Amino acid sequence: MTDFVQLIFAGLALGARYALVALGFVVIYRATGVINFAQGAFVALGAYLVYQFGTTWALPFALAVILAMLVSAGVGAGVERVVLRRVIGRPVFAVIMITVGLLFLLEQFVTSVWGHQSLNLGDPWGVSTASIGTLVVSHRDVWTLVLAGVVLAGFFAVFRYSGFGLAMRATALDQEAAMARGIDVRRVFAASWAIAGAVGALAGITIASGAAGLNPGIGLIALAAFPAMILGGLDSPLGAVLGGLIIGVTQTLTAGYQPQYAAWLGENFYVVMPFVVMILILMVRPFGLFGTKEVARL
Amino acid sequence: MPDDGHEPILAVHNLEVVYSDVIRVLRGVSLEVAPGSIVALLGANGAGKTTLLRAITGLLPVHHGRITKGTISLNGTEVTSLPPPAIIRHGVAQVMEGRRVFAELTVAENLRIGGLARRNKRGLDETYAKVMELFPVLADRKDRSAGLLSGGEQQMLAMGQALMAGPAMILLDEPSLGLSALNALQIRNLIVEINHGGTGVLLVEQNARMALSIADHAYVLDNGKVVKDGSGAELLADRDIQEFYLGVGDAGRLSFRDVKSYRRKKRWSA
Numbered sequence A: 001m002t003d004f005v006q007l008i009f010a011g012l013a014l015g016a017r018y019a020l021v022a023l024g025f026v027v028i029y030r031a032t033g034v035i036n037f038a039q040g041a042f043v044a045l046g047a048y049l050v051y052q053f054g055t056t057w058a059l060p061f062a063l064a065v066i067l068a069m070l071v072s073a074g075v076g077a078g079v080e081r082v083v084l085r086r087v088i089g090r091p092v093f094a095v096i097m098i099t100v101g102l103l104f105l106l107e108q109f110v111t112s113v114w115g116h117q118s119l120n121l122g123d124p125w126g127v128s129t130a131s132i133g134t135l136v137v138s139h140r141d142v143w144t145l146v147l148a149g150v151v152l153a154g155f156f157a158v159f160r161y162s163g164f165g166l167a168m169r170a171t172a173l174d175q176e177a178a179m180a181r182g183i184d185v186r187r188v189f190a191a192s193w194a195i196a197g198a199v200g201a202l203a204g205i206t207i208a209s210g211a212a213g214l215n216p217g218i219g220l221i222a223l224a225a226f227p228a229m230i231l232g233g234l235d236s237p238l239g240a241v242l243g244g245l246i247i248g249v250t251q252t253l254t255a256g257y258q259p260q261y262a263a264w265l266g267e268n269f270y271v272v273m274p275f276v277v278m279i280l281i282l283m284v285r286p287f288g289l290f291g292t293k294e295v296a297r298l
Numbered sequence B: 001m002p003d004d005g006h007e008p009i010l011a012v013h014n015l016e017v018v019y020s021d022v023i024r025v026l027r028g029v030s031l032e033v034a035p036g037s038i039v040a041l042l043g044a045n046g047a048g049k050t051t052l053l054r055a056i057t058g059l060l061p062v063h064h065g066r067i068t069k070g071t072i073s074l075n076g077t078e079v080t081s082l083p084p085p086a087i088i089r090h091g092v093a094q095v096m097e098g099r100r101v102f103a104e105l106t107v108a109e110n111l112r113i114g115g116l117a118r119r120n121k122r123g124l125d126e127t128y129a130k131v132m133e134l135f136p137v138l139a140d141r142k143d144r145s146a147g148l149l150s151g152g153e154q155q156m157l158a159m160g161q162a163l164m165a166g167p168a169m170i171l172l173d174e175p176s177l178g179l180s181a182l183n184a185l186q187i188r189n190l191i192v193e194i195n196h197g198g199t200g201v202l203l204v205e206q207n208a209r210m211a212l213s214i215a216d217h218a219y220v221l222d223n224g225k226v227v228k229d230g231s232g233a234e235l236l237a238d239r240d241i242q243e244f245y246l247g248v249g250d251a252g253r254l255s256f257r258d259v260k261s262y263r264r265k266k267r268w269s270a
């Protein structure tokens, strides 16, 4: 029983990381209709920036995290302004390929600056743990859940209740009608990319913290978050978060029990679990858990 | 109409609009709207009415359109080709053809969106109360998804959205389109009521009888040009208008081809 609760807890922490990555995808997709394959690069960039600020420049860790999120947000908005705004009106396929190109460019930048070797993020959590009764939880997971919770709650508060969130939702629903109401949709686009940059950075930080370490492969986690996004329904922020949590929990449960109860599936089966869950859910609900039907036309 | 000595709230001068750099849709359109008046803009399908509204509110780029000649002024300030947020802050709010409310958002959220562009947020609650008073049916349904409203209610919501910006003037693009006669009449009366509050109206309509019955002045747009203008009463009495837009006169001439050839003759003789 303790094992089970512990796996669930670790799964939720892992799921929170996926949720942050998936939220970045969804925010951009909703506003602009673009699937941003460069999201994984924000994840890598955010983590390496924390290393730069916290370890190389020896700034306090919390400050390094905030700065990394801000810089990554700036990079996101910059990419939108410099590259993507020029291609508005081009075929969606071309825009998506541009984001693929950006992914490779940014990853190349990361390895040129920080190299290929595995680094220590320099977070204060390390491998330390806390005990709650018989339960042993890592500080890293606790902080992941706290930070993700705060950021996600902030995002949803803005999205639901603020004027800016309303402008974002209106733009996603009908761009021209939003413009006719005086909403500056270019600002909405830029802000969406900035938000994606910031939450991607935070995801990267929580992924690379502790024993995991920092290496250029970190951007690959975006691949595992992809099912989270599709599962949630591509254009639903809430769906992205739930999709992330579902996939995180199934992944840790699989890692915990599959070797024991279904060894015939082979080693490391948990790695492909996100895709298994995605396929199963899409078979029942083709538009994801919370997606709108229109998305299917893609 | 401009002879009352006031600066027109909207003045369009010799406007030319081209789509995709080649399709010229407006060819030298001029018109004026005096403060607090209702001006009707009539014209057949494809005449360029919606295009004119897009040109005024800065929505042409969405359609790959561009103003290639002429000017648009609001209260004497030139605003040609300014983007939509700037136009709204100059006091002009548009209700688009087909209403275009945000179907998945609630009525109240739709109205809040209408107020987003406003600089002075202090008058917002007051405007909201006024809109609710003007359209009591919206007050009853304020937490309902806009997509669930009837066509007439959606038209009211779209008008309410525009009013939330606190405009000096609204542009309405075929508000009676697709509505029952009763609903259209209701919309007509609401337009009059809004206008009585001092808001200027530029009313694009195919329902010419309705539009002319409330217009202080009216223009007829044909193939990208203003071919006629006059007071609402004058145009109601005009033989061509009766024939083309009001469906009175020789029934035999009402087929499209006949009207066209008749128009050609009419132009020659003019």
Ligand SMILES: Nc1ncnc2c1ncn2[C@@H]1O[C@H](COP(=O)(O)OP(=O)(O)OP(=O)(O)O)[C@@H](O)[C@H]1O
Binding pocket: B019, B020, B023, B025, B043, B044, B045, B046, B047, B048, B049, B050, B051, B052, B063, B064, B097, B206
């Ligand atoms: N994006 C576009 N690209 C090319 N041509 C266009 C575009 N939009 C409109 N047009 C053309 O411009 C002309 C005027 O269109 P517009 O929509 O302004 O007419 P309208 O008077 O509003 O007609 P309706 O009464 O049918 O709404 C039409 O011939 C139309 O085909």
Ligand SMILES: [Mg+2]
Binding pocket: B049, B050, B051, B097, B173
């Ligand atoms: Mg039209």
